[in-house]
Amino acid sequence: MSQEKNKTKSVVIIGSGPAALTAALYTARANLAPVVYEGDLPGGQLTTTTEVENFPGFPEGIQGPELMEKIRKQAERFGATFIPKMVEICDLKARPFQIKVGSETHLSHSVIISTGASPKYIGIPGEKTLLGKGVSTCATCDGFFFKGEDIAVVGGGDSAMEEATFLTKFANKVTIIHRREEFRASKIMLERAQKNPKIEFLMNTTVTEVLGTDQVQTLKLQNTKTKEMSELAVGALFVAIGHTPNSSFLNQQLPTDANGYLLTQPGRAATEIEGVFACGDVTDHFYRQAITAAGMGCMAAIECERWLEASDHHG
Numbered sequence: 194m195s196q197e198k199n200k201t202k203s204v205v206i207i208g209s210g211p212a213a214l215t216a217a218l219y220t221a222r223a224n225l226a227p228v229v230y231e232g233d234l235p236g237g238q239l240t241t242t243t244e245v246e247n248f249p250g251f252p253e254g255i256q257g258p259e260l261m262e263k264i265r266k267q268a269e270r271f272g273a274t275f276i277p278k279m280v281e282i283c284d285l286k287a288r289p290f291q292i293k294v295g296s297e298t299h300l301s302h303s304v305i306i307s308t309g310a311s312p313k314y315i316g317i318p319g320e321k322t323l324l325g326k327g328v329s330t331c332a333t334c335d336g337f338f339f340k341g342e343d344i345a346v347v348g349g350g351d352s353a354m355e356e357a358t359f360l361t362k363f364a365n366k367v368t369i370i371h372r373r374e375e376f377r378a379s380k381i382m383l384e385r386a387q388k389n390p391k392i393e394f395l396m397n398t399t400v401t402e403v404l405g406t407d408q409v410q411t412l413k414l415q416n417t418k419t420k421e422m423s424e425l426a427v428g429a430l431f432v433a434i435g436h437t438p439n440s441s442f443l444n445q446q447l448p449t450d451a452n453g454y455l456l457t458q459p460g461r462a463a464t465e466i467e468g469v470f471a472c473g474d475v476t477d478h479f480y481r482q483a484i485t486a487a488g489m490g491c492m493a494a495i496e497c498e499r500w501l502e503a504s505d506h507h508g
Contacts, residue, residue, distance in 0.1 A: 201289045201300040202228050204497055207280050208307035210237025211483040212473025214264040215490030216305045216497075221271035223498045228301075229268075230294060231277045236261035237309050238474070239483055246337065248483055260483070285446045285466050303468040303501055305493045306447075306455065308439035310474040310481070314432060315347060319403030327409025327429045330436075332356035333482065335429070336363050342428030345370055345412055347400055353433040354382040360431065361391040368425065370395045372417055395425075403430055438475045447471070454478050462493035468504070470497050 204220050206213050209231035220227040234240060239257035246254040265275065276294070284291040289300040312330035314320055320328055329335040332346075336359060344364040346357045349371040357367045369386065374396055376383050386392050395414070401422075402413040412425045438453045447464050448456045455471040457463060462470040472489035474481055 201302060202226070203301070203501055204228075204303045204305060205230065205290070205292050205299065205301035206305045206307060207283065207292075208232065208237065208309055208473065208475070209235045209261075209265075209275075210239060210307065210309050210473055210486060211261070211264065212307035212309070212486040212490035212493070213237070213305070214261065214268055215487040216307060216470075216472060216494040217268035217273040217275075217490075218264065218271065219491055219494030220305075220497060221268050221273040223494070224272070225498065225501065226272050226274070227268075227305075228274045228276065228299070230280045230292070231275055232279050232308065235275075235277055236265075238312070244338070245334070245483065247334070264487075280442060283443055283446075285443070285469055290468070302504075303470070303497050305462075305490075305497055306440075306443070306464075306469065306471045306475060307473040307486075307490060307493070308442070308475045309486075310436040310438040310454075310478070312432065312436050313434045315400060315434065317400060317402055319405070320430075320432070323403050323405055323409050323430075326407055327405060327427075328403060328432065329429065330432050331481070332359045332431055332433075335431075336360045339363055339429045341365050343368070343426065344429045344431065345400070345425060345427045346431045346433055347371075348433035348435075349373060349375075350377040350433070350435065351379055351382045352435065354378045354386040356431050356433045357386055357392055358382075358389060361389055364391065366391055366393065368393045368395055368427070370398050370400060370412075370414070372399045373397065400430070436474070436478065436481070438478075440475055452478065462489060462496050463500075468497075468500055 203225040204227045206229045278294045282293040292299045340363045343366045345368045360367045397417045404411040414423045455476045462472045470493040472493040473486035
């Protein structure tokens with residue numbers, strides 16, 4: 194058994210969202226017997242989303258956790274192994290690569306990194322308990338559910354302006370709440386939001402609490418200058434203060450952009466280290482959709498399979 198455990202694997206996949214599961218499905222069907230380390234949020238961000246209506250093939254929509262479970266089972270059917278543990282260290286300088294999980298070290302000829310990105314939260318009472326019940330970090334995913342309602346967006350960068358502008362397609366009114374006077378958003382994005390008649394701005398203001406029983410109803414606000422408290426009735430709160438890519442466990446062994454997103458070769462999933470591939474939200478701060486992550490997982494798997502074959506490490 195221990196000998197089998199220490200046998201060098203063909204491919205290890207780190208992550209468990211749509212990118213990781215699709216990569217697992219494709220590498221499993223290529224008879225590479227992938228081992229997937231799922232981390233502490235199996236299923237990724239989609240498990241915090243209730244209804245998914247924009248994933249092709251589900252005309253009635255599907256629950257986020259159910260969609261992930263279906264893809265997982267599909268990958269398992271072809272021989273993928275899932276381990277619900279966190280990878281603590283991944284040594285990409287060694288050959289084969291060394292993956293440290295708890296007290297164990299596993300070896301693999303190739304690695305697919307699909308650890309995703311974690312949305313940043315404000316860190317206030319009610320925010321996490323009402324997640325999926327009016328609190329959201331993705332307008333494209335959840336905006337549709339709040340037709341005709343008043344919505345608030347917290348943030349001051351491009352993503353906040355983009356989310357707010359997108360939400361005006363559904364909302365009665367969108368209030369952008371920003372803790373400062375100035376915006377980090379680019380001029381063009383800010384002007385687009387300012388010109389939109391459905392968008393209002395609350396400057397020098399922070400949200401201190403989200404209130405509601407089983408749905409967001411009211412936000413408690415505080416003016417950062419006067420310290421005056423107020424309330425705002427809304428049906429939803431979209432938190433748009435950015436994401437943190439889950440790439441810190443790599444200890445800068447791979448190049449990233451200024452925000453920590455892994456860099457791959459243009460239009461590919463290959464990184465600058467031979468045999469290491471990256472896909473999904475850990476590399477993508479632009480689309481951040483389940484379907485694009487899944488597509489990137491497919492790309493990573495096919496590139497990985499071809500690389501293993503060319504380097505005689507398959508099987």
